[in-house]
Amino acid sequence: MERTWSKEIQEALAAPFQPEEIDFLPRTPQNGRALALPYIGARSVMQRLDAVVGPENWSFDFDVISPPAGTGTWVKGRLTVLGITKCDAGEGGDEDEPLKSAVSDALKRCAVHFGVGRYLYYLPKLWAPYDATRRRFVETPQWPAGAIERAVAVSAGGPVAVAKSTASEGGPEGGPEGTPSLAPRASATGTVPAPRCSAAGCGRSITRAQHDVSVRGFGRPLCPACQRQQARASA
Structure with missing residues (x-):
């Protein structure tokens, strides 16, 4: 049966992820603590799309574009879900595989337009104990209840x-x-x-x-x- 966009699908795409699917980037380390910025991986995004609409009902493609100020690797991604297309740009940064990184970034940014992981942008700032020598959080950052x-x-x-x-x-x-x-x-x-x-x-x-x-x-x-x-x- 052909699926169409609905409120139920929108809410399912926007549902929060399991704690084990969320990773944290440390920023502004100071006095044994660091700001924990939450993010999800491209694989989690693809699994969410597969689970909610089915792998046959979404697609993603991209074009390499000229980077701003001539630096880095940038792509323009297009994510189509149930016939609806959203576009956004992704940046590769300085990783060993900049194109792969840029494509993953573009996929995640496009998915946010459909509600996937959008709530992460609205969470309060979170500081957590951080080991600057080992470059890792001492314990998994936790948000307050609610x-x-x-x-x-x-x-x-x-x-x-x-x-x-x-x-x-x-x-x-x-x-x-x-x-x-x-x-x-x-x-x-x-x-x-x-x-x-x-x-x-x-x-x-x-x-x-x-x-x-x-x-x-x-x-x-x-x-x-x-x-x-x-x-x-x-x-």
């Missing part, structure tokens, strides 16, 4: 499903004890109210997926715009 969920929600930028009630309830219908239920409550007539943003003066309708991500990441249902505002305020 940071990934907030980044995914902010990077999506669409409407978010949210319920007004954030009353804490344990048990089958609620979250763990002391956390808000993720599902809107049924009214006395048995109907479930549409989830809405709980920010003062907002009240926008949001989707169920947005509601769940927002409650886990922010502790209450917020629309995408209010999530971005709160994320910036707490950055």
Whole structure:
């Protein structure tokens, strides 16, 4: 059966990666710590595309282009997913295989246009213990609880499903004890109210997926715009 672009496919492509798929580049080492910049490999991008749309439903090609200021190796990549094409440039740097590096960089950058790994750009700055002699982090950098969920929600930028009630309830219908239920409550007539943003003066309708991500990441249902505002305020 021929597949077509859908909201479900978009959300699946934009889903966060497993921790073991994320690597970190150390930057600005000082006083035994370094800024950890997260990134994913081209192989993880290809595996995500294969898993979500199937290997027969996406393709990638590139052209070598003139580098800015005449330095390095640059390519223009074109990633086509379910008939939709996105373009971006990739840089090879000073590696032993600059063309291969540039192609991988272009693939990853094109994939970001489809949402793959986009949330990594919205994560808060992360400093971690770093061994400058061995050029490696002493331990795997870890973001605080809820940071990934907030980044995914902010990077999506669409409407978010949210319920007004954030009353804490344990048990089958609620979250763990002391956390808000993720599902809107049924009214006395048995109907479930549409989830809405709980920010003062907002009240926008949001989707169920947005509601769940927002409650886990922010502790209450917020629309995408209010999530971005709160994320910036707490950055």
